[in-house]
Amino acid sequence: MTSSRTTPTLRDLAVFTGRPQHQNFCRMAEMLPSRTMAPSSRPSTLPEGEPSGLPPAYRFEGTTRSTSAFLSDTDTAALLVLVDGRVRHEHYALSGGPDVPWMSMSVAKSFVSALVGIALDEGHIPSLDAAVSDFVPVRPGSAYDGVCVRDVLRMSSGARWTEDYSDPRSEVFRLVQESESGGSLAEFVASMEREYEPGTVCRYNSADTVVLGLLVSRATGRGLADYMREKLCEPLGMVSPGHWLVDSRGIELAYYGLNLTARDYARLGELYRNGGVWQGIRVLPAEWVTDSVTVGSPHCEPGRVLGGQGPLGYGYQWWIPEGDRGEFSAIGVYNQYVYVDPAGATTIVKLSANRTFGTSPDEATNRERETLTLLRAIAAHNT
Structure with a gap:
């Protein structure tokens, strides 16, 4: 159901200004227009494993740093560690909690990617070589005209x-601003300009995910929240209600607007860690999972992603760290992570409100590389 009440905007919340946000990110679906997804009719509890602590310290840029200090400094509201599908460590702080839905930011992109894979498998999308403009109306000669789904x-x-x-x-x-001011996300992407030949440069671009969300909706004839409720929330046994923020026209904000609990975010990581199978049921094709978390073209290799x-x-809306370990991660601003290390059978969820994020383009404020370093250290500590 979509709310029509008068609400604040992200600009009203002063995001990326240094203002603390942990009191907001835990209730975005209450504050902003949203559509609710009911939990699964067959909710499944994540099994508990032997409790394990966190490494007290880790190495970053030649120095030893405190794990607890980093988690505090980045306003970490939830940290969940699963090994072999079992909960080994779970910690909540600030406004976080086991039943608290938290703002995904761009972690939502990886969920949208999964929905594209399901729509493809069901035949709603004929192939990844199909043009997105076959489904999403765009202006002739504009950025997305004739660009293939892949x-x-x-x-x-x-x-x-x-x-x-x-x-x-x-x-x-x-x-x-377009999504909050009464404009249309569909109209926004329909008139965007092209800068590079498609398929030659990987540039991080939230509008690409907006197009994918519109593609899923147009191809399936269903809203993104409705489709996700059936295809992911239900089979993955999600325990808590989820929410998608929507724009002023009622279209789900595919690029950042998902709200789930830490345990329900972890289910996507576990699904991909297990090759698209959840508790013996295939939810995603194995080939889709492999292709999604593999660098499939030289221009997408580590170090070549513009804005990375x-x-x-x-990969397919998943980040892939350099190296040969096979890790992959969904990543959102303010330090939201669903990190997966298949070699260590580990999935880690970090939900945060790092108040310094976006106040500059620097690692010193955004702390994305440092977060990945810590998550790797946690995975090594628990395996």
Whole structure:
């Protein structure tokens, strides 16, 4: 159900200004227009494993740093560690809690990718070579005209874009303003300009995920929340209600607007860790999972992603750290993570409200590379 009440906007919340946000990120679905997804009719509790602590310290940029200090400094509201599908560590702070739905930010992109894979498997999308403009109306010659689904999944549409949260003049700020001011996300992406030849440059671009969300809705004839409720919430046994924020036209904000509990976020990581199977039931094709978390083109390799953070490559709306360990992660601003280390059978969820995020483009405030370093240390500590 979509709320129509008068609500504050992200600008009213002063995001990316240094203002604390932990009291907001735990109740975004109450504050902003949203659509609710009921929990599964067959909810499944994550099994408990032998409790394990966290490493007291980790190494980053040549120095030893305190784990507890980092979690506090980045306003961590939830930290959940699963090994072999069992909960080994679970901690909540600030306004977080086991039943608290938290703002996904761009972690939502990986859920949208899963829905694209399901729609493809069901035949709603004929192939990844199909043009997104066959489903999503765009202006002739504009950024997404004739661009194939695969290139949009890889953030390789070629659309002109700047994803700079410290610059209020950037395209990502314009996208947010459009969704809050009565404009249409569909109209926004329909008129975007092309900068690169599609499939040649990987540039992180939230509008690409907006297009994927519209693609799923147009191809299936269903809203994103409705489709996700049936195809992910139900089979994954999600225990708590989930929510998608919507724009002023009632369209789900595919690029950042998901709200779930830490345990329900972890279910997507576990689904991908197990090759698309959840508790013996296939939810996603194995080939889709493999392709999603593999760098499939040289321009998506670590270090070549424009707007990326350090040594990370890109798959189908999943980040892929450099190295041969096979890790992958969903990542959102303010330090939201669903990190998966298949070699260590580990899935880690970190939900945060790092108040310094976006106040500059620097690692010193955003702390994305450092977060990944800590998550790797936690995975090594627990395996």
